[in-house]
Amino acid sequence: MALVAGRKTFAAGKTLLLRAGVWLGAEAAARGGNGARRFVSQRVLVESDVTAGIATIKFKNPPVNSLSLEFLTEFIICLEKLENDKTYRGLILTSDCPGIFSAGLDLREMCGKNLAHYAEYWRAIQETWLKLYLSNMVLVAAINGASPAGGCLMALSSDYRVLADNPRYRIGLNETLLGIVAPFWFKDVLVNTIGHRAAEHALQLGLLFQPTEALQVGMVDQVVPEDQVQSTALSVMTEWLAIPDHARQLTKSMMRKATADNLIKQREADIQNFVSFVSRDSIQKSLQVYLEKLKQKKH
C-alpha cells in the first residue's frame, strides 16, 4: 500500500501540510470484479460503485467525527480525487460512527492554540465547504446520527438530505449555545435552505431540531427509519443522476455561485475575523467551559 505525503495546495496560494501517513494509497484499494472500489484512508472511508458512478464517503473519526485538521485534510483530498475522476457523478456523505454524523468543528482545534494554527484551521474549514458546496457531483447526505453546527453545515451543503428518524439525532447550527457566532457563510447556507425568518430564529436560539421538526422547517428533505437511510439516499441519487449532468451542474452553479463568491472574495478577511474572534480570552473561556461540560456529562 503506497504511502503518500506531500503538500496540498489550497486556494489563495496557501498550502496545508499533508501529514505523513494520513492518506493511505487509494490506488492500492481493493477492486472487486463487480465495479466496486474501496479507497482506504485513516479517517475517511471511500466506497464506490464504478458502474453506477456513485461514491460513498463515510466519516470515520471516532468518537464523534469532529472536523479536526487531520480529518479535513484527508476529506479534502478524497473529495478532490473523486471530483477529478469523471467516473463519479454522485457522492453520498454518511458516517461510520454509530449515532453521530459529525459533531462539527473540533473544539480542541479552537482552544489553547496559537494564531497561525487558528488561521490554518479556518482555511481548511473554508476549503472543505467551498469544495462541497460547489461540487459538480450530486451530493446526498445520508444523515445517520447527530449533526450539530459544522456537521449540519456539511449536510446543508449537499443537494439532498435524508435523516434517520431517531429523536436523539438532532441537527442545527447551535453555535450561540457555545457563546460563539456562526460565520456569515454558514448563515447564508441556512437562509438558502430554510428561508430568512426561520434561519434567524434558529440561529439566534442555536436550535437543534429533532427529525420531525427538521423536516417541517425544511432543513432536511426526508426522514426515514434508520435502517432505510442508505437505501433511500441511493434511490434519491439514482433519480438525480437521471438528469443530464451539464444541465444540472449549470443550474446548481447558477443557484450557488453568489453564495460561494461571497466568501471567496473575502476569504482572507474571514480568516482574520475568525482568528481575532476565537483568540479572545472570553471566547477561549466559553469554549473551555463547553468542552468541560461535554466531558463531565458522562460522570
Ligand SMILES: CCCCC/C=C\CCCC/C=C/C(=O)SCCNC(=O)CCNC(=O)[C@H](O)C(C)(C)COP(=O)(O)OP(=O)(O)OC[C@H]1O[C@@H](n2cnc3c(N)ncnc32)[C@H](O)[C@@H]1OP(=O)(O)O
Ligand atoms: C463575529 C465574527 C464571527 C467569526 C467566526 C467566529 C467564530 C467561529 C464559529 C465557528 C463555527 C463553529 C462551528 C462548530 O461546529 S462548533 C462545534 C459545535 N459542536 C457541538 O456543539 C457538538 C458538541 N458535542 C455534542 O453535543 C455531543 O458530543 C454529541 C455530538 C451529540 C455526541 O454525544 P455523545 O455520543 O454522548 O458523546 P460525548 O458527548 O460523550 O462526546 C465524546 C467525546 O467527544 C468529545 N467531543 C464532542 N464533541 C466535540 C467537538 N465538537 N470537538 C471536540 N471534541 C468533541 C467529548 O468532549 C468527549 O470527549 P472525552 O471522551 O474526552 O470526554
